[in-house]
Amino acid sequence: MTMEGALMVLDPEQIESRLERVLLRVQKPGRYVGGELNQIVKDWDSVETHVALAFPDIYDIGLPNLGLAILYHTLNERQDVLAERAFVPWTDMEAQLRDHDIPLYALESKHALVDFDILGFSLPYETLYTNALNLLDLSGIPLFSSQRDEHHPLIIAGGHATFNPEPMHAFIDAFVIGEGEEVIHEIVDAYQAWKRSWLPRPALLRSLAKISGVYVPSLYEVQYQPDGTIASIAPIDAAAPPIVMKRLVPKLPPPPTRFIVPNVDVVHNRVSVEIMRGCTRGCRFCHAGMINRPVRERPVAEIVDALEDALDHTGFEEIALLSLSSSDYTHILDLVKAVSARFAGKHVNISLPSLRIESFSIDLLEELKGARQGGFTLAPEAATERMRNIINKPIPTQQLLEVTRSIYERGWQTIKLYFMIGHPSETLEDVQAIADLCKTVLAEGRKVIGNRANLHAGVSTFVPKPHTPFQWVPCDTLEQVQAKQDLLKKTLTGRGLKLNWTDPEDTLLEAWLSRGDRRMAEVVYAAWKNGAKFDAWQDQAHLDAWHQAFDQVRLDPDFYTYRTRFVDEIFPWEHINPGVKKSFLTQDYRWSLEGKTRVDCRQQCFACGILPTFAQMRREHPGEGWKCPEVSRGRVRAVTALQEA
Numbered sequence: 101m102t103m104e105g106a107l108m109v110l111d112p113e114q115i116e117s118r119l120e121r122v123l124l125r126v127q128k129p130g131r132y133v134g135g136e137l138n139q140i141v142k143d144w145d146s147v148e149t150h151v152a153l154a155f156p157d158i159y160d161i162g163l164p165n166l167g168l169a170i171l172y173h174t175l176n177e178r179q180d181v182l183a184e185r186a187f188v189p190w191t192d193m194e195a196q197l198r199d200h201d202i203p204l205y206a207l208e209s210k211h212a213l214v215d216f217d218i219l220g221f222s223l224p225y226e227t228l229y230t231n232a233l234n235l236l237d238l239s240g241i242p243l244f245s246s247q248r249d250e251h252h253p254l255i256i257a258g259g260h261a262t263f264n265p266e267p268m269h270a271f272i273d274a275f276v277i278g279e280g281e282e283v284i285h286e287i288v289d290a291y292q293a294w295k296r297s298w299l300p301r302p303a304l305l306r307s308l309a310k311i312s313g314v315y316v317p318s319l320y321e322v323q324y325q326p327d328g329t330i331a332s333i334a335p336i337d338a339a340a341p342p343i344v345m346k347r348l349v350p351k352l353p354p355p356p357t358r359f360i361v362p363n364v365d366v367v368h369n370r371v372s373v374e375i376m377r378g379c380t381r382g383c384r385f386c387h388a389g390m391i392n393r394p395v396r397e398r399p400v401a402e403i404v405d406a407l408e409d410a411l412d413h414t415g416f417e418e419i420a421l422l423s424l425s426s427s428d429y430t431h432i433l434d435l436v437k438a439v440s441a442r443f444a445g446k447h448v449n450i451s452l453p454s455l456r457i458e459s460f461s462i463d464l465l466e467e468l469k470g471a472r473q474g475g476f477t478l479a480p481e482a483a484t485e486r487m488r489n490i491i492n493k494p495i496p497t498q499q500l501l502e503v504t505r506s507i508y509e510r511g512w513q514t515i516k517l518y519f520m521i522g523h524p525s526e527t528l529e530d531v532q533a534i535a536d537l538c539k540t541v542l543a544e545g546r547k548v549i550g551n552r553a554n555l556h557a558g559v560s561t562f563v564p565k566p567h568t569p570f571q572w573v574p575c576d577t578l579e580q581v582q583a584k585q586d587l588l589k590k591t592l593t594g595r596g597l598k599l600n601w602t603d604p605e606d607t608l609l610e611a612w613l614s615r616g617d618r619r620m621a622e623v624v625y626a627a628w629k630n631g632a633k634f635d636a637w638q639d640q641a642h643l644d645a646w647h648q649a650f651d652q653v654r655l656d657p658d659f660y661t662y663r664t665r666f667v668d669e670i671f672p673w674e675h676i677n678p679g680v681k682k683s684f685l686t687q688d689y690r691w692s693l694e695g696k697t698r699v700d701c702r703q704q705c706f707a708c709g710i711l712p713t714f715a716q717m718r719r720e721h722p723g724e725g726w727k728c729p730e731v732s733r734g735r736v737r738a739v740t741a742l743q744e745a
């Protein structure tokens with residue numbers, strides 16, 4: 101089987117029989133066989149709609165993905181739907197599949213993916229795009245939406261990256277913008293109605309476009325200015341709204357608890373429960389913080405009960421309490437105490453990623469020290485107070501030092517500090533300050549535990565993201581990034597210090613794609629044809645394939661990376677609305693230039709746009725669950741007026 105070549109139609113028995121011949125020739129065959137504890141297998145012929153949920157990376161990465169687990173469980177709760185899983189094979193298995201003409205299949209039933217009604221991609225980040233194309237190709241499904249007809253699965257995609265769907269617009273029939281738990285059922289209902297109607301495929305696309313939060317790119321047209329910027333984005337069909345507003349669930353649905361227990365090692369072997377969604381801090385570089393507003397919290401009792409149910413049904417020994425900023429969860433101390441009490445003596449390790457320096461307390465540290473493992477991670481992101489004001493992460497250095505000292509005092513030997521270089525207006529002095537701060541923190545640790553203290557610095561490179569206050573700014577050039585990294589490599593050395601960084605070239609791809617327009621779809625396709633895949637894997641990088649692709653389609657990569665956008669520029673994602681207004685982002689960008697900060701918006705609402713947009717939803721869900729203020733009709737009018745001022 102060659103790239104984009106025809107594939108024989110094989111039934112599950114034929115696929116299994118061919119698999120028997122190849123599985124012993126590949127690493128970790130357990131990735132490709134399914135049959136794990138808690139997988140859901142339904143009778144294919146007794147359900148109306150068959151959905152394949154695809155994570156376009158290998159099983160080891162995709163299986164623990166919480167978004168996939170949520171959709172898998174909510175879809176399989178329906179009698180009329182079956183949801184199965186698919187992942188991208190590693191290169192050795194891909195070669196076997198192609199050599200033996202085995203189409204990519206779902207793990208549960210071994211049905212070929214082309215046999216499913218709906219194939220739903222999870223696209224949390226841009227470096228999965230070429231893998232998504234490879235997955236379609238390995239399935240024998242035409243890559244381009246325009247080449248597919250009534251006999252092919254409907255291809256949908258959701259996830260954080262789809263808040264700028266345009267670089268993938270040619271390959272995906274419909275994107276889900278925002279939270280999927282409710283809208284996925286509306287998509288299935290629309291699909292079923294269309295299937296019964298015997299109407300041609302465009303009728304399905306039009307009915308999907310009418311669902312709130314669904315973007316059907318083929319129903320829009322983009323015009324460009326002579327300088328390559330966008331002149332207009334407009335629907336070309338009455339069914340398509342001019343602006344697609346994101347979907348939101350008013351209350352977090354019950355969390356999945358029957359996690360699939362893998363038979364091979366994967367990146368996380370644990371129970372994960374989302375304790376809250378959204379973030380109120382407003383870090384200006386943070387895509388997730390902007391697109392996931394508002395904050396909605398799950399009650400402590402629901403979390404603890406879910407953990408117990410999940411531990412009973414999986415045998416995992418680690419639990420992760422997930423959110424963008426776990427220590428900001430209102431009842432974090434009560435939660436950790438309740439979890440510790442409920443699972444005392446059961447050797448359960450609690451992991452609490454994403455702790456904010458300014459919101460966790462000594463009491464919380466005391467609770468966590470029982471679960472002490474590895475290093476303690478904090479993310480100041482910048483080392484000078486000037487830079488922290490620009491990015492709106494204003495933590496006083498003194499507070500950071502006190503917190504890190506407390507961590508060493510409670511027995512952790514290694515602190516990991518995460519920084520980003522390349523923030524707007526950053527100088528070499530700001531970068532030098534990263535090295536100085538790390539040494540100061542380590543010196544504090546030495547005072548407490550002597551030479552056992554370690555400090556690991558992780559330094560990534562900032563990439564401006566859509567829908568954030570920094571969506572207008574250029575990236576640092578490769579030379580600037582290199583100079584900053586060289587400075588750190590030279591100065592951040594010594595006993596107990598360790599520095600990790602990302603290759604500057606690895607960041608380029610993310611930078612091109614995250615603010616790419618429709619023309620980038622041609623580049624994605626050409627790069628894949630040139631051999632690009634597994635772009636998120638440093639050791640598999642095919643940057644040459646991407647450079648060659650830009651040449652082939654005659655696009656200038658620097659247009660996407662090193663250009664300061666006009667303040668009133670029409671962005672490729674202008675028709676996608678995350679609920680946060682562009683006027684708020686513009687003001688926040690201006691504030692950053694002035695070094696002005698915003699407090700946590702639980703203390704003061706800054707009228708970002710969420711409340712007027714979702715006022716009705718907020719009114720119907722009063723109380724503590726949401727962290728935006730409650731709304732009366734008068735208040736919505738006032739907030740709207742404030743925004744428009």
Ligand code: SF4
Binds near residue numbers: 701705708710
């Ligand atoms: S509406 Fe106000 S409280 Fe809600 S997310 Fe926006 S700024 Fe924060």
